[in-house]
Every structure is written in C-alpha cells, then in structure tokens.
Amino acid sequence: MSVQTTDYTVSEIRSPASFITSRVFIYGALVFWAFICLFPIYWTITTSFKSAVDVTQGHLIPFVDFQPDWKGWRSLGLSPDSIFQTSTVRDEFLKRFMNSVITSVGASSLAIIIGSLAAYGLTRYRYKFAWFKNEDISFFFLSQLILPPVVLALPFLVLYREVGLLDTRVGLILLYTLMVLPIVIWIMRDQFNSIPVELEEAALVDGLSIWGAFFRIVMPIALPGMVAAFILAMVLCWNEYFFAALLTSTDAKTIPVMVASQTGSQGINWWSMAALATAAIAPLAIIGIALERYLIMGMTAGAVK
Amino acid sequence: MAEQTSTTNAWPANSAPMDLIPPGRKRLGWALMALATFGLLATILLQILYKSEVDTIGFETWRPVVYAYVLWGVAIGIGQVLTRGEDGQRALFLLPALLFTIAMVIFPTLFGFYIALTDWNLSSFSGRKFNGLDNFWQMLGDPYYRNALFNMVLYVLAVLVEYVIAFALALLLNAQIRARKFFRVVFLMPLMLSPVAVSWMIGKSLMEYRFGPAATLARHLGWDNPAFFSDPITARISVMMLDAWTFIPFMMIMLLAGLQAMSREVLEAARVDGASAWQTFWQVTFPLMLPVSVTAVVLRIIFKLKLADIIITVTSGGPGGATDSVSSFIYREYRDRSNVGYGTMLAMAYLVIIVVFVTWLLKIANRFVRNVN
Numbered sequence: 001m002s003v004q005t006t007d008y009t010v011s012e013i014r015s016p017a018s019f020i021t022s023r024v025f026i027y028g029a030l031v032f033w034a035f036i037c038l039f040p041i042y043w044t045i046t047t048s049f050k051s052a053v054d055v056t057q058g059h060l061i062p063f064v065d066f067q068p069d070w071k072g073w074r075s076l077g078l079s080p081d082s083i084f085q086t087s088t089v090r091d092e093f094l095k096r097f098m099n100s101v102i103t104s105v106g107a108s109s110l111a112i113i114i115g116s117l118a119a120y121g122l123t124r125y126r127y128k129f130a131w132f133k134n135e136d137i138s139f140f141f142l143s144q145l146i147l148p149p150v151v152l153a154l155p156f157l158v159l160y161r162e163v164g165l166l167d168t169r170v171g172l173i174l175l176y177t178l179m180v181l182p183i184v185i186w187i188m189r190d191q192f193n194s195i196p197v198e199l200e201e202a203a204l205v206d207g208l209s210i211w212g213a214f215f216r217i218v219m220p221i222a223l224p225g226m227v228a229a230f231i232l233a234m235v236l237c238w239n240e241y242f243f244a245a246l247l248t249s250t251d252a253k254t255i256p257v258m259v260a261s262q263t264g265s266q267g268i269n270w271w272s273m274a275a276l277a278t279a280a281i282a283p284l285a286i287i288g289i290a291l292e293r294y295l296i297m298g299m300t301a302g303a304v305k
Numbered sequence: 306m307a308e309q310t311s312t313t314n315a316w317p318a319n320s321a322p323m324d325l326i327p328p329g330r331k332r333l334g335w336a337l338m339a340l341a342t343f344g345l346l347a348t349i350l351l352q353i354l355y356k357s358e359v360d361t362i363g364f365e366t367w368r369p370v371v372y373a374y375v376l377w378g379v380a381i382g383i384g385q386v387l388t389r390g391e392d393g394q395r396a397l398f399l400l401p402a403l404l405f406t407i408a409m410v411i412f413p414t415l416f417g418f419y420i421a422l423t424d425w426n427l428s429s430f431s432g433r434k435f436n437g438l439d440n441f442w443q444m445l446g447d448p449y450y451r452n453a454l455f456n457m458v459l460y461v462l463a464v465l466v467e468y469v470i471a472f473a474l475a476l477l478l479n480a481q482i483r484a485r486k487f488f489r490v491v492f493l494m495p496l497m498l499s500p501v502a503v504s505w506m507i508g509k510s511l512m513e514y515r516f517g518p519a520a521t522l523a524r525h526l527g528w529d530n531p532a533f534f535s536d537p538i539t540a541r542i543s544v545m546m547l548d549a550w551t552f553i554p555f556m557m558i559m560l561l562a563g564l565q566a567m568s569r570e571v572l573e574a575a576r577v578d579g580a581s582a583w584q585t586f587w588q589v590t591f592p593l594m595l596p597v598s599v600t601a602v603v604l605r606i607i608f609k610l611k612l613a614d615i616i617i618t619v620t621s622g623g624p625g626g627a628t629d630s631v632s633s634f635i636y637r638e639y640r641d642r643s644n645v646g647y648g649t650m651l652a653m654a655y656l657v658i659i660v661v662f663v664t665w666l667l668k669i670a671n672r673f674v675r676n677v678n
Binding site for chain 1: 365367368370371391394398399401403405406413416417420425427474477480482486488489490491492493495496497500501502503504505506507510511515516518521550555562607610613614617618631632635645648652653656659660
C-alpha cells in the first residue's frame with residue numbers, strides 16, 4: 001500500500017492501521033468543514049419553503065420533517081403560482097436585482113479596460129511623470145487597496161450631492177471601479193509579466209503599431225487573466241454594501257441594501273427573508289461553481305512566485 | 306502634463322524619433338491641450354463665481370465640471386499622441402487609469418480633510434461652519450471611538466486564528482484525496498456570498514436565540530443561555546466567527562496555491578531522511594510557505610480593517626457599542642446624527658492610523674521573511 005503511493009504524508013509508510021487512521025481523520029475533517037460551509041446555505045434555502053411552525057420547531061429535512069411549500073417565494077412573487085400575477089414585491093426585487101447587475105458589470109468592465117491598459121503600460125514601458133517612476137506609480141495604484149471605504153464615503157456623499165450623482169447607478173459604478181481597480185491592476189500585471197516580450201517585438205517588426213500589437217497579439221493571450229480579474233471584480237461589486245447603503249436611497253438601491261433593510265424591520269417573516277437571501281446569493285453561488293478555476297486564478301495571482 | 310521620457314525595456318534602441326513629427330502637428334497638439342486646460346479652468350471658475358453668487362451665468366449642479374474634466378482628459382490624451390508620437394501612444398496606456406484615480410481619490414481625500422475641520426450637519430439648513438480643530442478634540446474624548454479602535458485590534462488579532470484554520474484546510478486539500486475539486490468548490494463557497502446575506506443567514510437566523518439551529522445545538526451541548534449577541538465578549542467572538550466564515554477561503558486558496566507550487570523533491574528528501582510528518586511540516590513546509598503566508602495574512606488584515614457590513618447588519622454595534630468597528634461606528638454616527646464633519650474627522654484619523662500601521666506591518670513582514678529564510 002505504501003509502495004505505490006507518491007504521497008508525502010509520512011504516516012503512510014508505517015502501517016495499514018495508521019494509514020487508515022489518517023484517512024479517517026482527513027476525510028472526517030473535510031466532511032466536517034464542508035458541513036460548516038454548506039449548512040447555512042442549506043438552512044436558508046429550506047427555510048424559504050417553511051411555514052412559521054416549521055421554523056419555530058426547528059425542522060430541518062424537507063418531506064421528512066416538514067412539507068415544503070412555496071411560501072417564501074410566493075411572498076416575493078416568484079413562486080410558480082404567483083409568477084404570472086402582478087406583484088409589487090417582485091417588481092421591487094427585480095429593480096434592485098437589475099441595479100446590482102448593471103453596477104457590478106459596469107464597474108468591472110470599466111476597471112478591466114483602464115486597469116489592463118495601465119498594467120500593460122507599467123509592465124512594458126518605463127514612465128517618468130515628474131519624479132514618479134514606474135515603481136511609484138504601481139505603488140500608488142496598489143496602495144488604494146488599503147484605503148477603507150469609510151474614508152471616501154462621506155466626502156463622496158457631499159461631492160455627489162453637488163454633482164448630482166447621488167442615488168444614481170453611474171455614481172456607484174465610478175466608486176466600485178475605484179474599489180476594484182487595484183486588484184485588477186495587480187492581477188493583470190502578473191498576467192502580462194508572464195507573456196514573453198518577443199511576441200510583441202515580432203509583431204512590431206511585422207509593422208503593427210504598439211496599440212495594434214496590444215490588441216491583436218497580447219490581448220488574446222491575456223484573456224484568461226482578464227476573465228479572472230473580471231469575475232473577482234464582479235464578486236466584490238455584487239456584494240458591496242457600505243457605499244450602496246450611504247449613497248443610494250430609492251433609484252439605485254442594490255440587492256444587499258434591500259436585504260439589509262428587510263432584516264432591520266420588526267417581526268421578520270423568516271420564509272420571505274430566506275427567499276430573498278437565497279435569491280441574493282444564487283447568482284454568485286452559480287458563478288462560484290461554474291467559474292471556480294478563474295476565481296482561484298485571480299486570487300492567487302502574484303501570490304506565488 | 307509632466308515631462309515624460311519613456312524608453313522601453315524591450316526596444317531600447319527604438320525610442321521615438323522626436324524630430325520626425327512635423328512641427329505643424331506638434332503645434333496643433335499644444336494648442337489642443339492649452340485650449341482644453343483653458344476650458345476646464347474656465348468652467349471651474351465660472352461655476353465658483355456662480356455658486357458664490359458673483360455672477361448669474363452658470364449651472365445648477367457641478368456636473369458640467371465633471372464633463373469638462375473628462376473632455377480635458379481626452380484632449381490631453383490626443384495632445385500627447387500629436388506632440389510626442391510613439392511616446393505619447395505609450396503614455397496613453399497609463400493615462401486613463403491615472404486620471405481616473407487622481408480624480409476619484411486625491412481630490413475627495415483633500416476635500417475630506419477640509420470637511421473634517423467643519424461643523425456640518427447635512428440635514429440642517431445652516432450649512433457648514435468652519436470650526437477648526439473642535440472635531441479633533443471631541444474625537445480624543447470620545448470613549449466610543451476609542452472602543453471601536455480597540456475592537457479593531459481584537460478583530461485584527463483574530464486573523465491569526467483564521468490563518469491557522471486556513472492553513473489546516475489548505476493542507477487537507479493538498480493531501481491525496483478523492484473529490485478534491487468538489488471540496489475546493491465547497492470550501493470556496495462562503496467567499497462568494499454577500500456579507501449582508503450571510504449576516505441574515507447566520508447571524509440573524511442560525512444564531513437566533515429561540516429557535517436557531519446553532520442556539521439549539523449550543524443548548525444540547527450544555528450552554529443554558531445561548532445568546533450570541535447579548536454580552537460584549539460573546540458578541541465580539543460571534544462577529545469574528547461570522548467574518549471568519551466568509552473570509553477563511555480567501556487565505557486558504559492562497560496557501561493552497563503556495564503548497565501546490567512547492568517542489569516535491571524537498572519533501573521527498575525530508576522523508577528519505579526519516580523525518581516524521583510533524584517534523585516535515587515544521588522544518589520544511591512551514592518555512593518554505595512563509596512568503597505566501599505573509600502575503601495572505603497582510604492582505605487579509607487589510608481587508609479586515611474595512612470590516613463593517615456584518616456589524617452594521619447584525620448587531621448595529623450593540624450591545625452598547627461593544628462590537629463596533631471603526632467603519633460601522635462612523636456609519637452610525639452619520640446615520641443617526643448626519644454630522645458629516647465629525648464623521649469625516651474620525652475617518653481621516655483612522656486613515657492616518659491605518660497608513661502608519663500598514664507601513665509598519667509591511668516593513669516587519671519583509672524583515673520577518675528575510676530573517677527566517
């Protein structure tokens with residue numbers, strides 16, 4: 001048993017007994033943590049199908065403990081029997097949902113465009129603005145990462161009021177772009193560094209301009225990195241709450257603000273809250289499962305040399 | 306725009322021949338940039354005059370100034386290409402991000418320092434009053450702010466516990482296991498979820514006093530009165546746990562990447578030399594993982610310093626401000642009293658503290674990594 005394995009966990013060379021113990025321990029720990037990660041999600045999804053009694057009695061397993069019902073989803077206007085009727089709650093929800101989609105996609109796209117360009121410039125050319133060299137400019141961009149939202153929030157509240165951007169999606173998009181730009185630049189710099197310069201040299205010799213070389217040669221190669229940065233930016237924007245809570249009121253409110261405003265009210269309807277929470281996390285949960293590879297790629301950019 | 310000499314790493318001999326650009330084109334470029342700058346300054350001046358009621362021509366809001374800034378940026382970009390040819394084209398890569406960040410960070414921060422020195426209640430009609438350092442003295446005597454700062458220290462220290470758990474999970478995922486991809490996706494899941502939704506899912510329902518499953522479990526385990534958010538110490542620990550739940554995957558993924566990048570030969574060598582698993586970990590794996598670990602912990606601390614969402618939605622600082630982070634405290638300070646001036650002063654003080662702390666942290670981290678290796 002120990003001969004065939006190339007694993008380095010030393011316990012395996014000892015005896016079958018200790019091998020089995022270590023296996024049991026490893027899988028036990030894995031299953032335990034998987035339970036910790038999944039149980040809250042499971043609980044939320046099942047609660048959206050529970051009635052008040054099932055909630056208070058702590059019933060857990062559908063069809064065994066309790067009879068599921070579309071209760072929570074009906075209150076959102078999203079259950080099969082209410083989906084074709086008019087529902088103000090659903091309209092409200094869809095409006096918030098669209099706001100979230102527009103702001104997060106808009107901000108991520110903007111950040112990817114200006115971030116990739118800047119990252120490309122910084123990895124390929126040597127700049128000097130007054131006494132700022134490449135390292136200083138890079139540091140300037142990355143240092144935005146430590147700027148806490150609360151520092152910008154109140155000045156922006158006042159400025160946006162003057163500029164007429166308060167409670168607009170454009171205002172949120174601009175702020176979110178600022179928020180994710182350092183991360184995008186970080187990832188894309190790593191990405192462009194891994195592309196050999198010889199490719200562009202060849203392209204230039206063949207008569208392409210530097211922008212032509214960027215669009216026709218470098219961009220296609222860097223595309224996976226761009227996707228990774230885009231998805232990571234999407235996740236951050238979609239989940240952002242602080243700016244949205246301060247800078248929006250009626251028109252541009254996003255999903256997290258809607259969820260938070262519901263939790264504050266007295267006598268929460270557990271089932272409808274659960275349905276709302278489920279609907280709020282579903283898009284990202286799906287993205288997380290489907291595009292996990294890119295997420296990991298984005299998060300580990302530059303971490304391992 | 307400042308003087309810029311860009312010679313490339315890759316093509317040192319090929320720096321743009323300045324004399325090939327016809328003088329007419331250069332003049333056109335300079336004229337365009339001058340015109341744009343004049344237009345921007347004129348718009349700002351006009352608007353200032355209008356707002357201070359010196360003249361009657363102007364705009365209702367300051368938005369045209371924003372448009373003027375964008376146009377100015379575009380004109381500068383075109384001007385760079387016209388006057389400096391290929392060098393200008395290179396500058397064009399950097400310009401959009403630079404102009405955007407400067408407009409969005411430098412100006413609001415400077416403006417913020419000004420607001421911090423005023424007494425400005427947005428909901429009252431009296432407008433802003435310059436009151437010098439009053440906010441600052443008030444801040445020094447504010448026990449709630451001090452408490453919030455102290456909480457930030459505790460919350461940052463909790464990162465070490467998160468790090469241990471994340472490292473253990475990364476080791477588990479790196480072991481020879483089946484269904485590795487499944488476990489990786491599952492472990493990553495909490496990071497995807499919005500902190501606000503998590504606050505409800507865990508903080509408000511799972512940990513609910515009467516019939517939340519976590520409370521029920523705690524009762525079964527012998528805790529008679531499982532109120533997770535009623536006394537200061539437990540409430541802080543609960544907030545830490547909620548935050549840890551969402552962010553442990555972040556460190557885990559970075560550490561896992563580090564583990565996977567480690568060379569197998571070193572571990573093989575350790576095994577051949579007869580080291581036990583425990584020894585291998587402490588003598589080989591852990592030291593080799595230090596650079597990645599430091600990166601992960603520093604990044605996590607930076608994110609931790611922004612902690613607000615969970616506290617605002619679950620405890621709103623309670624009980625009695627015991628769980629407040631600085632961000633959530635300032636948020637409530639604004640929401641309850643809409644005093645922009647004082648809130649901004651608190652935020653600016655926090656910014657200074659953070660910048661000093663993070664600079665120190667980076668220095669320590671660098672030295673630490675160098676000493677151990």
